[in-house]
Amino acid sequence: MVYYYTYQGKKYASLESLALLACGEPREEEDVTFLINRPPEHRRAGFLVTDPRQLTAKADGVEWLDSRRIDAPVPDLPKGISRRLWAGELQAANFRHPRWEQAANRTEKRQRNRRRVHLLAVGDVGSTLLTALKLLGGDCIGTIGICDLNENTVARWVSEMGQISWPWDYEALPKVEAVQPKHLFDCDVFLFAAAKAIPPVGSQVQDVRMAQFAANRPLVESFARQAREARFDGLFAVLSDPVDPLCKAAYLASNTNPGGQWDGMGLLAEQVQGYGLGVMNARAAALAQSDLRFLSFLSDGRSFGPHGEGLVIANSLKKYDDEISRELTELVKTANLRIRDLGFKPFVAPAVSSGAMQLLLTLRGQWHCGSVCLGGVWFGVRNRFTSKGLETESVNLPDALFARLKETEATLKAIL
Incomplete structure (x- = not known):
């Protein structure tokens, strides 16, 4: 009834x-x-x-x-x-x-076509993300406000971005301006790209992302509490590593009252989304374009789970091969280490493929890779925002693939 x-x-x-x-x-x-x-x-x-x-x-x-x-x-x-x-x-x-x-x-609450986006921290990831959003986001972003502890960094990027425009079409690209900390949540989208510690190139840390969790968790929790105080009703996007547990940390902190109890008066779970899976999906595609064994990924493959340990790449949904998929997953998961072996920090592809591209797809209401609340954790999936709420893709999953996803779910639950 x-x-x-x-x-x-x-x-x-x-x-x-x-x-x-x-x-x-x-x-x-x-x-x-x-x-x-x-x-x-x-x-x-x-x-x-x-x-x-x-x-x-x-x-x-x-x-x-x-x-x-x-x-x-x-x-x-x-x-x-x-x-x-x-x-x-x-x-x-x-x-x-x-x-x-x-x-x-x-x-x-239908927002205006061009949203106001605020970006916290314009370091390596943030500045690359900012550049990509400036160049690609003119259709859905009106203004990008940037905030950083270093005022000179903010001034530098406001100036640099102000000098980027199409000739004779000077309003086509988003305007970039400084935003004060007290106004960080006067926006439609808040981008958390701050990082307190990144293991240096040449360090022996194998899972760099998890090494950052202890350092970055207090940061994201602090801004999540600010979002609660501001009654922020926009998108709280997490780009700092490790993306998925940081999303959950932000959600829990935002919804915890001064007495330490969950009260549900902060960010809704669907307001918090992590942007780390996009580059994993792009890395799988790059490998598929160079190795015929992985070719099926380009037409029927999927990526699931976190940006790091627990990642699941499926070579194909219709013709799933567990051995091939696990090999592809391992190659994707360790691709960042190859960049570090060359003596560089692997931040360009993540900032663009996970950050800018997926965020723009989000704002356009299109399918994208992102971590959403699922089973009490934030889990990377194909999803989109519709006029009736958040939608996660549902497809027929082979038993072997589904078993891998259950393992990842348990892994994420063990973190936080």
Whole structure:
């Protein structure tokens, strides 16, 4: 049985009896949001429904990447709800979340075509990211505000970027300007690219990303708390390593009250996204272009998981080869070490492929590689933002591939 409700001028539906004013079934042309009732601490507050089992599932996880594997009954939905679901027009919100109303309504706030982006830290990664966004983001970014501890660094990049324009079309590219720390969250997108410590070239650290976690975690937590105080409702994007656990650290810090309890009054889980998987996907493509054994990746391959240990590259979804995929994964995972062996820090490709390109796809509402909240961790997947919420791709996953994803899920849960 499906119950229908009205609240603050909006129509809702649910499989459960809720403390809202009951109403009749919405008309065909009326918008409706489906309310679920789950513990809110470690899941998205709102999302696009792509399978009816998502409405009855008690938990989410990598099973949502292959809806056939969701261990939940298929609900008997009215024709109107089913039509909306399969047409990609059904949004869900978690009624138990303290901010369920914001989760249900935030996608209705259509932002201007060209967003305001704020970038924290313009070091190696940040400056490369800034350059790429300046050159490529004119269609969806109006202004890029930059902030750094070094005022001269900010002044330098404002000046440099101000001297980049197309002749006779001087408003085509985003304007770059300095932003003061107190105004960091007066924007649509906040980019966290700050890093406290990077192991030097030539060091014996094998997993550089995890070596940075202890140093960078307090930084991202501090700015996540600032986002809470500012009631920031835009995208909180994490580019610093290790991307995936830093996303979770930011989410938890933002939603922890002064007494140390989770209260859900900070960033919604779907507001936090990590940008580290894009370069792994690009590295796999580069290898596939140079080695025929990996060629299928270019047409049917996928990348999953974190930017580092736990990465999963699938050579193909339809003709998955576990041995080939594991070899490709290892080559991709260690590609950055080859750059370090040459005596350089591997930051250019990550800043562009993981950062600028994926962020622009995000702002355009297109499919991209990014880490989203899934099963209580931030997990790299193919996803996109729609007018009805965040959508993660669901495909038929071979058993061997799905087993690898479960291993990665456990690995991420063990970190934080």
